[in-house]
Every structure is written in C-alpha cells, then in structure tokens.
Amino acid sequence: MPKLTVNGSEYEVDVEPAMPLLWVLREELGLRGTKFGCGKGLCGACTVHINGRAVRSCILPIASVGEAEVTTIEGLGTAEAPHPVQEQWIRHRVPQCGYCQPGMQMSAAAFLAGRTSQDDMAEGPDSLNNRATVTDAEVAAAITNICRCGCYERIRRAVVDASKEVS
Amino acid sequence: MSVTRRRVLIAGAAVGGGLAVGLAVGLATVNFHDRRAHQAADLEGDLVALWVQIRPDSTVVVLSPHTEMGQGAHLGLAQIVAEELDIPWERIEVRQAPVETGFSNGNVIQGFVLADQKLTGFFQRVVENAFFLGGDLLTMQMTGGSTSLRFTGWRSMRVAAAAAKQMLFAAAAAELDVNVTELVAEDAHVVHESSGRSLSYGALAPIAAQLPVPQSPVTKDASMYRHVGKSHVRPDLADKVFGTTEYGIDRDVSGMQFAAIIGTQQIRGSVVSIENEADILAMRDVAAVTIVQEGVAVVADNPWRAQQAANAVKFVEAPGPNAAHDTASLRALMEAALDDDERMTEIMSRGDVTTQTGKTVEASYFVPFLAHAPMEPMNGTLWREGGRVHGASGGQNPLMTKNFVMKTLGLTADQVAFHPHTMGGSFGRRAAGGDDMHNFINQAITAWQAAGEQPLKLTWSREVETRQDRYRKQAVARYRGVLAEDGRPVSWQADGYAEVNIPDDAVTAYAIPNLLQRTVHEETFVPYAYWRSVEASIHCFFNESFVDELAQAAEADPLQYRIDLLPKGHRLRQTLATARDMSGWQAGVLPDGSAMGVAAYELFGSACCQVARVSIIDDKPVVHEVWCALDCGLVINPNSVEAQMQGGMIFGLTAALYGVIDIEDGGVKQSNFHDYRMVKLADAPRLHVKLIERNESPGGVGEVAVPHLSAAVANAMAVLGKRPRELPIIG
Structure with missing residues (x-):
C-alpha cells in the first residue's frame, strides 16, 4: 500500500x-x-x-x-502565516475566478525558491543582493500555467515583488 | 414586448428583527407572500427573501442574485448599498441569494429596462428571447450581459437602500421627536447632532419596518460618495489565495460517487449501444455505465477511475446528419449566402452606397467558432437529503438550472434544493439560457439515476469540455468603401454572415454619409452560446479592421482618422485621445521595427479604446504592450475595473492569436489546451489601463475590453506589411 x-x-x-x-x-x-x-x-x-x-x-x-x-x-501558507508569494498575491489582488491560483502560486513559490538556491550554488551568497529581483522575462519563462481570466499582469508584479522577500 | 410594469419598493420586518427592503415588479409584487413562504420553508435564521437587510446589530446583509465567476459583482453591489445606507464598510456582508423564485431578477430587468428606458444592445436580445424561454420570468436568476452593477446594483439595490435609509431616518425623527432634517448618519447610527442623541440602525430597523415605503427615495449626490469610487477589497480574495474557495468541483457529499463522460464524435451525437459493458463494469470500483446525452457515462468511486473506465468504453454512435460538414463546408455555405442579394436583410441604411465614386477599398474577413474554456470544467452534484433532491453547481443562472432539474425529474420547486457555487470561470458557458446549455446537468441526472440515486458528482474532462461546449459563432463579412478626395469615406457597405441581434453593436459608429449594412444568418448545427462580449467579438474585428484599411488607403494616421470620423461629443473620441496620449502614439514603423495598431468600440454602455504595440518575429505577431482607455461612466471600484480590463484584454488576445474551434466530420477537432491554446505569461503583453471617469450611471466592465485586440493587433501588423483578415492570426 x-x-x-x-x-x-x-x-x-x-x-x-x-x-x-x-x-x-x-x-x-x-x-x-x-x-x-x-x-x-x-x-x-x-x-x-x-x-x-x-x-x-x-x-x-x-x-x-x-x-x-x-x-x-x-501546506504553502495560511491566512495567519502566509507564504511571501501569498502576501504579494493579496497585495496585488491577483485572483479573479481564482481557480488557477493555487497552482499558479505553487509554481511561483517553487520558481523563486529554486532560483535562490541555484544562485547560491553558482555565484555564492555575495551575489544574491545584486540579483535579488527577478526580471519579467525570467518569470515568463519559468511559469507556464494558464490563467483564463488573464491575471498575468498582476501575477508578474506579484512574483517580482515576492522575489525580493524570498531571496 | 409591451410590458409596462413599474417597480415597487417593498419592505417588511425581518425574521429575528430588523428591516428588509427590496424591490418588486409586476409578478414579484404578487409573489411577495411566496417570498415569505419560501423564507419560512427554506431559509435559516434571519435571512429574508429581500435584497438588503438591516440586522439588529446594525450590520447589513446584501443578498446577491448574481453569482461570482471572478468579475467582482458581489463587491460592487456591496459598495453601492453601503454608500446609500451610509454605513462603514466593515458593517456590510454579501451573501449569495437563495435559488428561489423570490430572488429571480427577470422582474428587475423587465421592470427597469422595459418600463423605464428604451431597450438597447444586448438586453433587447436577453429580454425578448434568450433568457425568457417559456416566458417564465421567475426562472431567471441571470448573471450576464454586464448587468449586475448596471441594473441590479445601480437601478434597483441603490434605490432600495436609499428607501431603507429614508425609513430609518423617519423612524428616528419620530422616536427622538425632532425634524428629520436635523438628523445625520454616522457609523450606522442616526444622530441628532444638536442634542447629541442617537439611535442605531439596528434599534431603528423594527420601527422602520412598520412605516410606509417611499417610492421615490432621494439617492445620494455623487459629491458625497465615500464607498463608490474606492478600491475596497473583494470579500473572496483571501479564500482564493489560500485555496479554500469551494467551487462546484469541490462539493463534497458523504458517500459520493463520481461520473465521467466519453463523448460522441459528432456534435450533439447520440449513442446507440455500448459494446463492452461487462468489461467496463468489471473495472475497479465501477458502479454503473449508461448511455447519456451526447455520450456514455461511467460511475465509479473516484473521478480518475471513472474517467479511465469511460475512456475504455466502446460504443456505437448513430450516424449523424452533419458528418459531411467541416469548417470549410460551413464557410462555403456562408460565402454562398453572401453572393445572394435576395437572402440579405438590411440592418442599417442611409444615403446611397451605389452611386459614390472615388478610390475604392474592398476586404473580406473571417472569424472562427470559439469555445469558452473556463479553467474549472463543467460539473454537477446530485444527492437526496431531508426529503428533497439537492443539486450543486456553479452557474450564471442557478434558478434556471434548478428548474431544469425539477423539470427533468418531474419534481416541484419544494422538492428540489439548489446550491450555487462560485465558478472557476464561465465567460458565458454557464449562462444557462435554455436546456441546451444544461447538457452536463442532464448527463449527471441520467448517471445518478443509473447508479441508484446515490450521491454523485459528474465532472467533465477537458476533452469533453472542449467538444461539448456551445460556441461563439463562425462569421464572414465583405466590406466595400469609397474615399472622397480628402481621404474621408463617403461610402461604407458591409455584408456579413453573422448573427445581428443588436444593430447598434454591429454597425460602425463612424459618421459616414452613405452606409449600408446587410446581414444573412441561419443557424448551423453547431450549437451556440453567448461568449464573453457576445456579438461585439465579431463585429469589432470586422469594423475596426476595415476603417483601418480605409485610413491606410487614405494615407492618414489611423487614430486621428477615427477621431475625425466620429460625431462631435461621441464618447469614443475621448478614449481615442486618451489612448493616444498614454501610449505615446506613433503612426508608421517605429525605430525598433515594431508598430502600433488601434481599435475603438463601444459596448455594454461603455466606450473603450486599445492601442497595441506589435513586432513580427518569424512571421508571427509578438504583442509587447497594450494601452487601454476606458469610459465606463461612474466607476464603482477602480481596482476591480482595472482587473476586468486586464483580464478582458488577455481573453481578447487569446482569440486574436490562437482561438479556433474547427469542425471536422461533424464533430469538434480540438480537445485540450495543446490545440485550443491560451495566452500564457510568456506572450502576455504589458498592460496599461486608464479610466476616464464620468459621474454618470455605471456602464459594463466585465466584457468591455474583450473585442478590441483582434483588430488592434491586426492593424499594427498592417503597418508592418502583413494585415491578417482572418482569425486566429497564429492558430
């Protein structure tokens, strides 16, 4: 089993x-x-x-x-203890119908976490400050989820802002 | 229709104390006692079957007959009511109205639209046929046509709330023995400032409930607004971020089984027999297999098992009458119709288009069938509880869905309870305008009966969702324009094979002296449904492409050309000028090789202009940036309006670049997101939105931004030498 x-x-x-x-x-x-x-x-x-x-x-x-x-x-976060991605999702008021948003946030959270650890390995901790904020192009390349309501503008802003916290 | 009913404001004491106000029109007035009966029979606690209720603790409950699919209607309705009642934002709560006839909004629409103003646009269609099948207004609890705030909110809930406030003030004046003009509202209290005495709304509510209802209450002046125009936060935001919103697909009923569908190849096909029923029943935990509308349903104890088993079903499909048809054959029928003058109907004619001479421009355009593709596939849950059959599903017209369940099972209203859910998108798909839209509910009912009426949830696969949708129509059009010496068009002829219910939405707004618009339209076997922005999604592409071709032939700046062609004072002029300024508009090829294209269109009571900056890379358009100028009249919630503009533009861009449903051998060719593609982050342009505020009544916003980008992107590509005249541009 x-x-x-x-x-x-x-x-x-x-x-x-x-x-x-x-x-x-x-x-x-x-x-x-x-x-x-x-x-x-x-x-x-x-x-x-x-x-x-x-x-x-x-x-x-x-x-x-x-x-x-x-x-x-x-398991990502709760209203009492939100993940940085969720904080930004609320700040930017991302969801419309909301159906894709759990998956969208899970993609964003993994992207930001993965990016930080990769940078850590490749460039050492000193480089992190210089590369703290992700670019729009990096977000677009990393997150390929579909949002039919078309919340991408806010998703992009939320991920970029969350990247400042996650790193 | 010649309905001349007038609205009647109604009020009464709420169960548990308090004041409830609402609005009745015609039938609903008669039905008032039914409301109370429904309340006694169906509703718990202090709910009253009226829209606005003031409770003893001075909190206010708004019962929304409109459902949420992401558009933020509940938020806007709450803001309108909080404004008129003059209460702090924290004191208002929105709940979904029960799915009962007392909350049908057909009456509101009929009363307000038909009695109080001329019918225009989408509503003509709505009122006269689509939603009133069978003429039963009381089965309508519709969300669609960008109506929630415009009609229910602005024209009725606002007035009801103003009446309630007036009644509270009258009660306070009597209690305090002062003149009503000496009273002010403060924190849900009526305050007599000079004496410092005050009474809470909650304390006043039962007294107010005994007073006559003012029929023409004075509504607030816009200069006094403190909620309308503010970006209050939508009440469902946190639940949607933390994943706790319960959509229809998440409905959980103890002992529930799951149904899945394998659909027929043909559109609206029928299954003659199942070839391997024993094999299917032998699969793990499969409880039933049965023929249903448009396919076969399998019931199992897990949705994946049900779908695996459904996919393994071998069935014989009845030969369909449309098997020989495909996209091309349907298009050929449309083109042939356009060749036949006698089949054309004039929908607008002025001057004479036949006698004008000058530089002539001709063009033909095509748009395909489109599916809605909400992220949450269609689903429905059925069970028995407390002597009634219960249904649950997300829908834009839950009352009609309840009626469908009643009718299908031969039950009466008190034998069926229906639970509407927040929708994971809809865009018209869940706007049940008749039995045909309920194919998934019908399948669920058949499967539920076949599996012994144990609790059951049917969920569509994405493939069924794509192939058993009802579709935005395919359309073709031919245009011919003649330019005067100065480049302005003197003649405009448009012939289309397209449904035109709303001439105002189909005919160009440009002031062209000689104009003829004709249409021919017959239903095809491909079933039709409203698709976000309805006919404007077709006509905006046609009209706004063609005026651009005229500007190009006149060697004029296409944006200024449009401004010059619009009548003085036309709302679109300001949206064009605003979009020009915010985009830094430039005609011609830009230094980096990109170009700008523009489209302007008015729909659902709002005017919108969009400018797109586009490059062509590997023969395909790449849309970098879009600027959107919107005049939607009074803005209830700027953040919410901006969100709808952003979302509408992406929805429109998907249609422009990728959207196509092909018909093949009488069935739908596409099946999932690999061949029915959506715009994703990688091809989502930067979006800029500017709202042109006017303190008039609010226009629609949910659908308004959808139609423009097809034309704006095509017009930008034209600057770069490649004008697409058929959608989708990429496919």
Missing part, C-alpha cells in the same frame, strides 16, 4: 499505482485546494511541490512519488 508524505503528514492510500497524485490528494486525502484543469499537464492548475520542485500532479502516477515530500496549497 503506497505511503505518502503530504504537508508533513504521512498517509497510506489504497489506490492503483497509476492513479495520478492529483486524484489521491483530492479524493483520498480530501485536499481539494489543488485543482483539476486539463488532465494532461498542460495548464498547471494541479501544480504541487515534490521535494520543493513544482510538478503537475494530474500526470504524476502515485507510484512515482515514493517517499518524496509533497506540498500542496494547503
């Missing part, structure tokens, strides 16, 4: 190895903040973190998750 670590808690689930992580999260664990959008990894509404990296959970078989740490929107 596959074991699963989600937001710091361990679960055992009795499902087929091929079942995508998305449906395990939503229906076996009741974590419905992660959304279904396309089922083909095209839109990113289902984005979660696996060991801190952004992954599209609608095409990730549960068998391949193994013992990795899964983080969902429920």
